[in-house]
Amino acid sequence: MRAGFLRSRHFSTAKRLQSLVSSTPRPDFSPHNTVILTEELCANVLDRYPDVQTLRKLHLKILISPHLHCNSSLGIKLMRAYAARGEPKVARHIFDEITEKDVIFFNVMIRSYVNNHLYHDALLLFKIMNSSGINPDHYTYPCVLKACSGSDNLQVGMQIHGAVMKVGLDSNLFCGNGLIAMYGKSSYLVEARQIIEEMPRRDVISWNSLVAGYAQNGLFGDALEVCRELELSGLKPDAGTMASLSLAVTNTSLDHVLYVKEMFLKLAKKSLVSWNVMIAVYVKNSMSAEAIDLYSQMEAQGMEPDSITIATILPACGDLSSILLGRQIHEYVKKKKLCPNLSLENALIDMYAKCGCLNEARAVFDLMKFRDVVSWTSMISAYGMSGKGHDAVTLFSKMQHSGLSPDSIAFVAVLSACSHSGLLDEGWYHFRLMTEQHKITARIEHFACMVDLLGRGGQVDEAYNFIKEMPIGPNERVWGALLGACWMHSNMRIGLLAADQLFQLAPDPSGYYVLLSNIFAKAGRWEEVTTLRSIMKRKGIKKMPGASNAELNGQVYTFLAGDQSNPQSKEIYEELESLLGKMKAEGYVPETKSALHDVEEEDKESHLAVHSEKLAIVFAILNTEPGTPIRVTKNLRICGDCHIAAKLISKIAEREIIVRDTNRFHHFQYGVCSCQDYW
Template structure:
């Protein structure tokens, strides 16, 4: 620090600049000297100086020192609070950042601004529901909502998988006349894909083209993913083919798209084409191609890629790669080999690995290995509902109803409840959600009438409900009634009522589709002569004229 002389007397304007310079260079030693000099001159109470000191300490990874400055301030404005929230968030002390945010918005005269939204954003990556609600409340109360605030709120929703909220917020943004930028659109495209909100995603694509935002790798990759997730493989491929430059992420997106749509061989061809262009696959690219091999049952090809990943590209397998391989072996009926593979893993198998083995047992009978997988899962994730349901399925299909009852008793004693199935569809600019036996929708009466009509017609084609899918030891007609009101069927009936004949029916589920709904969808596609696209948690089912892209294996 240069010595001060009579012609050079730093003041409350000079010191903030000096502290900001220390923050930018992360020079904590000089920053401490300057802050000490500030205190000796009695300028540390100045708000501008304090703000700069808070930022300097935060950027230099000294959040507690930043808080001491903040705590010692006699009066604080929004900049003070934003600086402290940002300081904790920058230090990855996310709970502390949220605590300060809560303290701020609880003040009677607090006025959050764009800086507040930007400051809290890094702390909201894996947020509690009540904290997201609180941030949205603060956002709603902002009189001037700048684009940065909209983008922050959209990002919070997207990062926390509040897909419906993200799309609804974007639609509100459009209604309010707020012009989006590339970050806005790149943020909302993934939720559109997750919900199969094709019309909104398509409109975003038009906005991108109208604003001349292309070429833009971030947007083009997001568009490819969105179209693929909406079941529009052709549109995804058109975006991919139109790209003037592609990175590994671009190739991974299209490889994954083909795999999820049941075109495993084409996915493998694309992977080979990527290699031919001199691009080196990364860990995620191998997950995409291994998953594609699994979906298509390409056992030998998948084994070869797994070996090349480790031997040629020196990529250490992660749990995702092992999961793909267990799924691949399990789908091929190699249950014992899949179990042996798990036993030789270089890392501890996690819940997804054991879950893949238990899922494989769902399609191929091997009760002993299924029980080993279930036992491992209950030790790893004792509160995870889905695996108890899979074990219950396993017993039910074997007719072991006493064991089904035992599993459900364990669930009840532990307070574990089965995740209710939900199906989401888009119609116009609205997202509609259906649950099993749902009668809350304004069109419920005609939805059930339409569903009764459809079920009557497919029964005439020989449809018999797969009553074992209910997994309860109850009377057959009770099981059938339970199946007839599954959320997928309600969603399909709703769209058939409200769309023109021939319009593709797109339904997104929060669980794997059950065998009965899958069968019903195939038969409904035959009588309506239309395309039904069911997206469950595992893959995308393209159903046309009674045939599904999954080959009835999912």
């Protein structure tokens, strides 16, 4: 090798190196320092991958050292150290100065490129290596296969697979793992599976690579099955297994959730990725309470959340209206300066919106340096859910003026906002804007919004005719919107037609049976109600019980109708009785049609008095300071009687009461609801 090969084009002179040094890190390798360099000292420092400034100073010392500047071992270590510090160009300059290169130099340089995601450069160097007559080895091929995976270059990857087989390295563990990863990422899962089955030896990485392949292709269930195979092989899933699963966390079966939980609990060492995956699995499967509990455990164990953790847990806070935890997390985001971060900021908007905190959601939105369609859509949806249809429409217009083109989901948000506020003309305008100007083909969600818009507005016949003219077949959401409108406006004729369609499309959900039963009950047709309930009983269909959640000191409390499981039940019922007396003094008359049972009026009143949302509201009154806003989340549509009661309680208790049901938000204050009794 030519003497002085460590000289690089960027660092050819001591003067140039010294100009790059702005401070004196330890150890001190500046030119004026008298420290005596030995190969051992340099090797020890380089193996620790020092910071760039220390690295440059040491590099300079080596360059001017008569006994070190041509040391090939230090040349390799310098290349690795520069690459590890994100300086692959400097590593390449050192590499290019070498006149006689062997396979080790090429391997180090290829790996430097791959580790810095410069996959195209890695493949080009591999091509030069072949043309130079240097034979790749079992270290070269895994790196090059990773470059093929990273650059989605399946064609070159298959050529390398052929070369690997030709030289007999297809049985090599590292080459096999590289092939599995490459084929898996390219969606060639049959080939990836074949590779692992033919391997004489497999390690955890082999299985994790296959798990990642299935996960990257959205096959979460198949990925979990591979995890089971991993365990059956005698190996244990590790943090890498959880990291592989993180590539596709989706809604899955309860058995799969329990398996992931079991895998997580067995991990000897839980990385942040492992916690993030487990939280995401809970959130994706509507297990928000479990997600929040796990997040609390993570914090208690001293694991610091990152932006991915935060963006994952915020939807759970929104689902449970856990505003206290949501605000604490937001403060953490500010403290750690995690913003600007688009996905995190969008998650904050969504969380505040789901908690009914419009002002806070808008504050996050207004402070964003960059907004995408998701940001605008989340804010538009937030206004729509709170009955502020005009604000939603105005914001939608501003989004268009900002230069962004709304997508199909943004149109769902604005159409839904129009529906919740009874903005019939605006709804039609935006539907035509979508189809005629933006040339977006209407999807089933848009048709469902239009049926809901017409039906809520009392145009039930028009809604039915709209369905008959749809270019695609209506699904249960469309017919369900029509059935809801029929209940709202007591239209039994069309209600029966809608119910007939629903029972064919979705014979199992209890909600549609209950809705039709309520239509019959409102009309006093108790015989039909009894018949319908008999059908439900015969089919084993049970009505979903109404449940309401209230948060207190970071803990979520759940109430059912007539619930007496809460330790404060006695105080809750006493306070409720007192409030009912004050409500009646204000003119309250129970809306007994909300208790749709063929029983005496007095029994109906007793049933209405203990609805879950009333219990949750009273619980919050008893346990919070006067003037504190009350937030309640209901899993069903709020009934008419509870709506009246909440208005009166907000006036009597001088509290703002925010109820989120399955359809929207109701902000009760001073005896008035934000929905203006239109919901």
